[in-house]
Amino acid sequence: MTTVALKDVIKVFRDGTVAVDTINLEVNDGEFMVLLGPSGCGKSTVLRMIAGLEEPTSGAVMLDGEWANELPPRERRIAMVFQDFALYPHMSVNDNIAFPLKLAGVEPTPRGERVGDVASALGIGDVLARRPSQLSGGQRQRVAMGRAIVRRPGLFLMDEPLSNLDSGLRAELRAEISGLTRELGVTTVYVTHDQAEALTMADRVAIMRKGVLQDVGTPTQVYGRPATLYVAAFLGSPRMNLLEASVYVHLDRYVTLTLGEQALYLPWNDIRSRAVAHYHGERIVVGMRAEALTPVAPDTSGDVLRGRIRYLEHHGHESLAFLDIGASAIVVDEVGGPIDGDTPLGQRGLRRFGQMMQRFTGRVAVEQGEHASIGGTNTSVLNDPGRHHRRPAELAVRLAPYPAVSTGHPLSVKVRMDALHFFDDRGDRIDVGWR
Ligand SMILES: Nc1ncnc2c1ncn2[C@@H]1O[C@H](COP(=O)(O)OP(=O)(O)O)[C@@H](O)[C@H]1O
Ligand SMILES: [Mg+2]
Incomplete structure (x- = not known):
């Protein structure tokens, strides 16, 4: 019903904050x-900016x-939640959902029908007579959705x-929202900081960092082939193990990746070894x-x-071992x-990162307070000791629910x-030219 395209969009607020830095993104019809x-x-x-509540710089x-x-905004056929x-x-509940239709001058009879349809699609058909205070949190959120959908927007x-x-x-509503918008065929742009939510709901995910678009693709693409170190680190649970390696080429034989005192070898006939x-x-x-x-x-x-x-985490259906290698x-x-992606850290919350790591892992992050900076074009993650954040690797490994090993075991x-x-060292994927 509606397509969206952002072309080189920049937003600088009056105080100089660059909130959005040259974003290009297309959202397809019904996506x-x-x-x-x-x-x-x-x-x-x-x-x-898509809604018309802010103008691009x-x-x-x-x-x-x-x-x-x-x-x-009112000329955009957009609904926001x-x-x-x-x-x-x-x-x-009935009047809450009907309100936008009433404002639009829709007659009572079709109005009632549309409210009924939307309410039953959202599973709140039996609470239409109640007041919001008599509803659960989930029901209230469904009413808010109903009020947005009822106008039949082209864009959600x-x-x-x-x-x-x-x-x-949240998990229940996730499935309902993505199911409903697909059923209605409404183009949807959905904002979240929760990577699990993004991967389960999206047709495509656009990952942002400090106003810059990092990667766009289907959940399979961005998870399986992240364009940057940042995207790799952001997606997945447990988080991807990211190890510093030194590269040494033994011509015509193999490429050594040295990880501390251990090494992995890429045979020369492996096409990735050339890159x-x-x-x-x-x-x-x-x-x-x-x-x-x-x-x-x-x-x-x-x-x-x-x-x-180093330590084990029991998650019921599996255990995670964290190995000191x-x-x-x-x-x-x-x-x-935390691992489940709940509370994100704002820019100003970065100093707390080390403390959080400590809380979640029971140990102190090395070089606490120093931070990797991989977004800019000329910054280096690895070669600038003032800006990176390195610590002893704790390799996350999946084990059976009740493994026979315990802390301290090899x-x-x-x-x-x-x-x-x-x-x-800038955090860009070393493109090995194959998929
Ligand atoms: N009206 C505003 N004036 C100045 N800075 C703003 C304004 N709105 C947002 N910002 C800043 O712009 C950046 C992006 O904000 P926002 O788009 O709300 O981020 P997100 O939704 O990803 O949390 C933040 O640094 C925020 O503080
Ligand atoms: Mg926000």
């Missing part, structure tokens, strides 16, 4: 696009292919609509998700890393937040070499 990023990265500002906001920078949605407390804009709900309800070989004598970041690591017997040879279990990990700031893991990710 569910999720804008993902930590607090303060500019997600709401993007959404507000430069660049173009196009709706259905037409220049829309100055188009007033916010985190802090406000229902009219003195009106019934949602700004962290589930953030205030408890996790069970990585450009970094001979330098340091890069090697990313490996927990699913690329399989516990093996200690005498196994080949692509194996050996370590000692004597290598350095790269910590990407702003990714922040553990060897086989590395799926084809599942490794490589990033240069």
